[in-house]
Amino acid sequence: MRVGYSCWGFLGPGVVDTPDGSRAYRRPLIDGLTAAGHEVVLVQRNRDLAEAGLDLREEYTYGGLPDFDVLMLEWRWPLPGRNTTPCGTPRHTCDLHRQTELLEHYTRACGIPTVIWDLDRQLPADDPLRVLPNVAVCEFALHPTPGATTVLCPVPDAVLDAADPAALAGMARPVSLVYVGNQYDRDDAFDHYLAPAARQVGHRVAGKWPRTERWPHVTFTGRCPFAEVEAIHRQALATVLLLPERYNAVGHMTSRLFEALLAGCLPLLPAEFVGGEVFVPPVLRVSDGADVVQRVEHLHRMAGSTEHADLIAACLGFLEPMRLSRQLAVLDDVFTTLTSLSPRR
Structure with missing residues (x-):
């Protein structure tokens, strides 16, 4: 499958002034999806290049709004003074704006199967996204929110x-x-x-x-x-x-x-x-x-x-x-189930 992957973070070491805890497993996860036969396109800002000066464009694909089979989001939420401010203002980060654009274009308008990986437990239990037929929510939790799937934090x-x-x-x-x-x-x-x-x-x-x-x-x-x-x-x-x-x-x-x-x-x-x-x-x-x-x-x-x-x-x-390989198998099942059930427009 062609997977659009949205993450506001780094594949490499990144920079010091960032709370990006997913660096411990994000790159192995994306590499694992690729090794499993999926084509992964990164759809948030290339922060490795823009902020850390690390050019990974020969190894990974970055895109605007290309066609996907599945959209996968590391869930972002409102952070006042950062991603809720107008674009171009001091300290603004555009992760939430971009996530909204992706959801509107792929999930709502096109009916693309969408996996929301709620890594920080910030998606409200009553969020309307949870009941859309083309959306699946994944969490680290042993006892996830009703309707969500457990995908444990992956160990490479x-x-x-x-x-x-x-x-x-x-x-x-x-x-x-x-x-x-x-x-x-x-x-x-x-x-x-x-x-x-x-x-x-x-x-x-x-x-x-x-x-x-x-x-x-x-x-x-x-x-x-x-x-x-x-x-x-x-x-x-x-x-x-x-x-x-x-x-x-x-x-x-x-x-x-x-x-x-x-x-x-x-x-x-x-x-x-x-x-x-x-x-x-x-x-x-x-x-x-x-x-x-x-x-x-x-x-x-x-x-x-x-x-x-x-x-x-x-x-x-x-x-x-x-193990990452076990979590990849769970994600693959989520992708397969979601694509078989999701009505695409």
């Missing part, structure tokens, strides 16, 4: 296959606890888990945290280039998977799980995350900051041992259902 097969538990356990890890990510909707989880633990263990928090006055004891190091994320995790024993409540309530797991784990940084998952047993073993579930400290101290005692390697190996096993 090649990096999962290359992970060596013994080698990862044997690495020097001078930092006890890290968190790599931005502040958005995470203050409560940070207060309950990481901030108390930071008083007792060595730590680092990397990302955009503009409001930190209430945590003067926490070491915030600011945003880091995407290429440094793996290196930060490779220096740390553990991370806490801080997730917004709208993710916890439905078992919506992000790429932070596999980004940390594939670097040997063990993920501690808050107990309120629904379906946590699908993603980590019981020993890595935590209920509060004291639990975080206890787990980190235990990891220090086992660091570099066979027990440590065995725990990493066990955690890698939890990533198997998230």
